[in-house]
Amino acid sequence: MNLHEKTLAELSAALRSGEITSRSLTTHYLDRIRALDKRLNAVITLVEEQAMAEAEAADARIAAGRAGPLTGIPLLHKDLFCTDGVRTSCGSRMLDNFIAPYDAAVVENLREAGMIMLGKTNMDEFAMGSSNETSYYGPVRNPWDTQRVPGGSSGGSAVAVAARLVPTTTGTDTGGSIRQPAALCGITGIKPTYGRVSRWGMVAFASSLDQGGVFARTAEDCALVLGAMAGFDERDSTSVDREVPDYAAHLGASLKELRIGLPEEYFKEGLDAGVAAAVDAAVDVFRSLGAEVKSIRLPNAHLAVPTYYVIAPAECSSNLSRFDGVRYGHRCENPRDLTDLYERSRGEGFGAEVKRRIMIGTYALSAGYYDAYYLKAQKVRRLISEDFREAFSQVDLILGPTSPTTAFRLGEKADDPVSMYLSDIYTIAVNLAGLPGMSIPAGFVEGLPVGLQIVGNYFDEARMLNAAHQYQQATDWHLRVPPGFE
Amino acid sequence: MEWEVVIGLEIHAQLATRSKIFSGASTAYGAEPNTQACAVDLGLPGVLPVLNAEAVRMAVKFGLAIDATVASRSVFARKNYFYPDLPKGYQISQYELPVVSQGAVEIELDDGNVKTIGVTRAHLEEDAGKSVHDAFPDATGIDLNRAGTPLLEIVSEPDMRSAREAVAYMKKIHSLVRYLGICDGNMQEGSFRCDANVSVRRKGSHEFGVRTETKNLNSFRFVERAINFEVERQIDVLESGGAVVQETRLYDAAKDETRPMRSKEEANDYRYFPDPDLLPLEIDAAFLEAVQAELPELPDAKKRRFMGEYGLSAYDAGVLTASREMADYYEAVIEACNGEAKLAANWVMGDFSAHLNKSACEIGEAPVTASMLGGLLIRILDNTISGKIAKEVFEAMWAGEGNADAIIEARGLKQISDSGALEAIIDDIIASHPAQVEQYRAGKEKLIGFFVGQAMKATQGKANPQQLNALLKRKLSG
Numbered sequence: 007m008n009l010h011e012k013t014l015a016e017l018s019a020a021l022r023s024g025e026i027t028s029r030s031l032t033t034h035y036l037d038r039i040r041a042l043d044k045r046l047n048a049v050i051t052l053v054e055e056q057a058m059a060e061a062e063a064a065d066a067r068i069a070a071g072r073a074g075p076l077t078g079i080p081l082l083h084k085d086l087f088c089t090d091g092v093r094t095s096c097g098s099r100m101l102d103n104f105i106a107p108y109d110a111a112v113v114e115n116l117r118e119a120g121m122i123m124l125g126k127t128n129m130d131e132f133a134m135g136s137s138n139e140t141s142y143y144g145p146v147r148n149p150w151d152t153q154r155v156p157g158g159s160s161g162g163s164a165v166a167v168a169a170r171l172v173p174t175t176t177g178t179d180t181g182g183s184i185r186q187p188a189a190l191c192g193i194t195g196i197k198p199t200y201g202r203v204s205r206w207g208m209v210a211f212a213s214s215l216d217q218g219g220v221f222a223r224t225a226e227d228c229a230l231v232l233g234a235m236a237g238f239d240e241r242d243s244t245s246v247d248r249e250v251p252d253y254a255a256h257l258g259a260s261l262k263e264l265r266i267g268l269p270e271e272y273f274k275e276g277l278d279a280g281v282a283a284a285v286d287a288a289v290d291v292f293r294s295l296g297a298e299v300k301s302i303r304l305p306n307a308h309l310a311v312p313t314y315y316v317i318a319p320a321e322c323s324s325n326l327s328r329f330d331g332v333r334y335g336h337r338c339e340n341p342r343d344l345t346d347l348y349e350r351s352r353g354e355g356f357g358a359e360v361k362r363r364i365m366i367g368t369y370a371l372s373a374g375y376y377d378a379y380y381l382k383a384q385k386v387r388r389l390i391s392e393d394f395r396e397a398f399s400q401v402d403l404i405l406g407p408t409s410p411t412t413a414f415r416l417g418e419k420a421d422d423p424v425s426m427y428l429s430d431i432y433t434i435a436v437n438l439a440g441l442p443g444m445s446i447p448a449g450f451v452e453g454l455p456v457g458l459q460i461v462g463n464y465f466d467e468a469r470m471l472n473a474a475h476q477y478q479q480a481t482d483w484h485l486r487v488p489p490g491f492e
Numbered sequence: 493m494e495w496e497v498v499i500g501l502e503i504h505a506q507l508a509t510r511s512k513i514f515s516g517a518s519t520a521y522g523a524e525p526n527t528q529a530c531a532v533d534l535g536l537p538g539v540l541p542v543l544n545a546e547a548v549r550m551a552v553k554f555g556l557a558i559d560a561t562v563a564s565r566s567v568f569a570r571k572n573y574f575y576p577d578l579p580k581g582y583q584i585s586q587y588e589l590p591v592v593s594q595g596a597v598e599i600e601l602d603d604g605n606v607k608t609i610g611v612t613r614a615h616l617e618e619d620a621g622k623s624v625h626d627a628f629p630d631a632t633g634i635d636l637n638r639a640g641t642p643l644l645e646i647v648s649e650p651d652m653r654s655a656r657e658a659v660a661y662m663k664k665i666h667s668l669v670r671y672l673g674i675c676d677g678n679m680q681e682g683s684f685r686c687d688a689n690v691s692v693r694r695k696g697s698h699e700f701g702v703r704t705e706t707k708n709l710n711s712f713r714f715v716e717r718a719i720n721f722e723v724e725r726q727i728d729v730l731e732s733g734g735a736v737v738q739e740t741r742l743y744d745a746a747k748d749e750t751r752p753m754r755s756k757e758e759a760n761d762y763r764y765f766p767d768p769d770l771l772p773l774e775i776d777a778a779f780l781e782a783v784q785a786e787l788p789e790l791p792d793a794k795k796r797r798f799m800g801e802y803g804l805s806a807y808d809a810g811v812l813t814a815s816r817e818m819a820d821y822y823e824a825v826i827e828a829c830n831g832e833a834k835l836a837a838n839w840v841m842g843d844f845s846a847h848l849n850k851s852a853c854e855i856g857e858a859p860v861t862a863s864m865l866g867g868l869l870i871r872i873l874d875n876t877i878s879g880k881i882a883k884e885v886f887e888a889m890w891a892g893e894g895n896a897d898a899i900i901e902a903r904g905l906k907q908i909s910d911s912g913a914l915e916a917i918i919d920d921i922i923a924s925h926p927a928q929v930e931q932y933r934a935g936k937e938k939l940i941g942f943f944v945g946q947a948m949k950a951t952q953g954k955a956n957p958q959q960l961n962a963l964l965k966r967k968l969s970g
Contacts, residue, residue, distance in 0.1 A: 086538075087538075088537065088538045094537070094538075096537070101537065104537065106536065106537070106538070107531065107536075108531060108536075108539075110538060205538075205540060206538070206539070206540055207538040207539070208538050209537040209538045210537075210538065210769075212768075213768035213769050214768035240542065241540060241542060242540050243540065243541070243542055243543065243769060243770050243771055244768075244769065244770075244771065320765060321768055323572075323763075324570050324572050324581070324582050324763070324765070326581075327572060327574065327580065327581020327582055328535040328536075328537070328579060328580045328581050329537075330574060330576075330581060332576050332579075332634070333534060333535070333536075333579065333634075334536070344576065348574055368763065371572070371763035371764075371765055372761050372763060373761045373763075376763075376764075376765070380765055
């Protein structure tokens with residue numbers, strides 16, 4: 007069995023038994039990235055020397071018996087987690103030259119857990135996009151069909167796992183940026199409850215919605231990594247001071263009497279028939295595992311996308327103001343005066359989608375429009391949260407499609423932002439409510455993966471991960487390898 | 493035409509915390525540029541603000557001191573605008589829900605009446621950095637040491653009707669924040685500054701005129717002058733048939749005039765919205781109680797106590813309680829001179845204050861401590877020296893020659909109260925000024941002053957004045 011076919015959990019066992027070394031593992035994955043990524047463009051930056059040095063240190067820890075379950079396991083970070091001494095570009099020309107003097111909390115936590123950072127993954131510019139076509143470094147390609155998009159914004163992270171370039175990657179999810187690419191690439195991805203993972207050092211897109219999370223092939227692997235990256239951080243005022251459960255230890259529970267809700271609103275027009283059939287079949291698997299399935303209502307679900315496209319751009323318009331060419335990042339040549347410096351630095355540094363959202367957000371916050379847009383959107387956001395509260399009084403988990411279609415073609419939606427935005431129609435409400443959500447592989451339509459979304463109540467990640475794990479014990483969708491990446 | 497002036501002030505008081513309002517960087521003044529700015533202050537990507545609890549405590553102190561409502565829930569908002577000294581492109585402030593609202597302070601008017609000035613709100617915010625325009629020939633320098641320094645912005649109601657009232661209000665707030673220990677009040681360093689909103693209207697009118705805002709006034713004198721200039725300017729505009737333009741103005745102290753700011757902010761829409769990086773600030777009753785218990789005696793209460801306990805006039809009590817340091821000094825002098833409160837008041841307000849002003853030093857740095865001044869007063873009270881000699885001793889103490897007793901001893905200033913010695917001196921004077929003696933005896937009693945003068949000259953001022961007077965009168969009439 008090739009090393010890269012093993013799950014993270016299997017690699018962890020092999021490392022600690024001495025069967026393999028972190029150095030050999032790291033070399034193996036670096037070789038794969040060098041050989042295969044030309045076809046995918048999933049990786050922006052590789053740090054080979056640093057990785058080998060870390061792997062050596064990890065081997066020493068393993069030999070000394072001081073290893074944890076993640077010690078010596080290679081990973082890639084989405085390129086909006088700041089990494090001390092290594093460029094953090096956010097997929098933007100604006101930060102093409104930016105090297106942070108600090109690590110994001112997520113990077114720090116996983117480094118402390120002994121993981122080896124091989125580099126940084128490609129992404130939609132500043133996490134704005136659903137196809138990974140807005141990156142300054144070019145689009146990322148879906149390994150299942152390189153003419154198709156991998157989803158976004160964490161497209162590079164999803165592809166790196168799907169193509170077995172690393173066992174796991176980090177991502178961020180503001181409106182579906184982990185779940186939708188996980189679905190389109192046929193892997194497992196989880197966005198935990200807002201506040202579960204520190205946002206310190208994670209470059210902000212929309213602060214009230216952004217949440218870091220993880221991609222891997224299996225729920226079990228996600229459980230291991232999430233456990234290490236989550237936790238309270240006093241540097242992030244929105245992080246929640248609550249103990250992190252041992253997610254992996256909860257993976258043995260039966261699904262008998264688990265109450266599953268299917269939102270009527272998620273199975274209406276707009277949903278691809280093939281995707282619907284795959285989701286139905288997945289729900290049947292849960293039934294066969296003992297879960298009770300019932301229909302529920304999320305009456306305000308149809309308002310999630312418009313609400314999101316007021317709040318997220320509003321926050322982004324303010325969050326991205328710091329990129330002004332004055333202290334770091336892209337600065338135009340020979341500015342004539344201050345206004346010229348701002349206009350050209352930002353005009354040259356940002357791509358079209360980022361500019362579009364800054365414009366929308368600036369408009370929504372403007373005097374005279376604030377009440378009609380931003381304030382109204384916040385009220386609707388509360389209604390959406392109430393819908394979920396009501397739903398979770400009846401069920402334990404909510405299941406449905408992650409995205410209405412499978413991976414679409416490169417360029418297919420690039421000129422139609424509204425159609426692009428609708429590919430996050432089932433994921434966005436979860437961010438608005440701050441709930442945890444994940445996507446797991448649940449079948450194929452015409453050779454392209456379908457994702458099943460699992461939404462849990464606040465801080466109920468352990469239950470979600472266990473449900474996903476039980477499903478993966480009963481199915482093998484998550485083990486399928488894109489042809490050419492075996 | 494009779495005009496009425498309407499003034500409201502926005503005072504920015506820099507809170508005396510050790511670290512910044514949203515980061516751990518130091519707030520100390522005067523460091524090398526950009527050495528006290530951390531990643532948060534620089535607005536690097538991915539960093540986040542964490543609220544300084546001490547700044548909250550200070551804001552709450554102020555709220556309680558002015559009898560205001562302290563919000564159980566207040567919200568930080570972003571004020572968005574681009575400027576090079578504003579690293580994030582927004583300032584974190586409070587907008588719709590400030591921590592303090594609806595308070596009031598009393599000011600004393602020139603005629604001795606008391607007027608209440610409403611405080612609309614006081615909110616927490618971060619300061620911006622500084623643009624340095626004269627450091628480089630072709631560029632503007634940016635110093636971000638000040639970025640993130642905590643400010644309490646104190647907004648008054650438009651309750652003031654003259655520049656004098658505005659100054660009295662500003663002094664009152666200045667004294668209050670220093671009493672509370674929440675601001676060092678240093679106006680030169682910009683720790684305490686204000687913007688003045690000024691408008692005029694016809695007497696009797698109930699509607700406000702169009703106002704202008706004069707920015708960044710950092711001395712009481714500038715506040716008074718800027719307002720007076722602005723009032724006259726606006727009246728001139730209106731009386732010549734023009735209209736006042738609502739605008740931001742700058743006071744030029746050198747020219748003693750205000751003029752419109754070529755403003756970056758003028759047409760700005762700040763697009764305020766709640767800062768999603770910070771949770772709403774929640775303050776419970778227990779916290780309020782704890783802060784209340786920490787409050788010192790405040791100026792108004794202290795003034796009333798000084799009037800009652802020490803029998804001072806309202807004016808004297810007002811002067812002596814203007815600052816906490818002054819009040820503490822005064823009470824220490826009383827203690828050191830066995831409770832002679834009035835004598836102590838005269839000296840503290842008189843010679844002591846005059847010397848402070850002249851040498852422009854703070855009370856804490858004054859060479860004459862409260863116990864030294866008390867020791868001097870004791871020597872007046874026990875007739876060791878006269879009040880006049882005491883002034884000389886005070887000078888010597890200020891010059892660093894030691895305490896009162898040492899100076900009296902060294903300079904031989906002890907008063908002559910020996911009646912035998914005084915009689916001999918008086919006899920000499922009478923003998924050598926027969927003409928004046930004759931006139932005195934003929935009814936020109938004013939001449940007593942002449943004889944006192946001669947005796948003081950002969951004793952180098954050391955004669956006990958009461959004793960001298962009595963002896964002179966007896967001998968001259970004899």
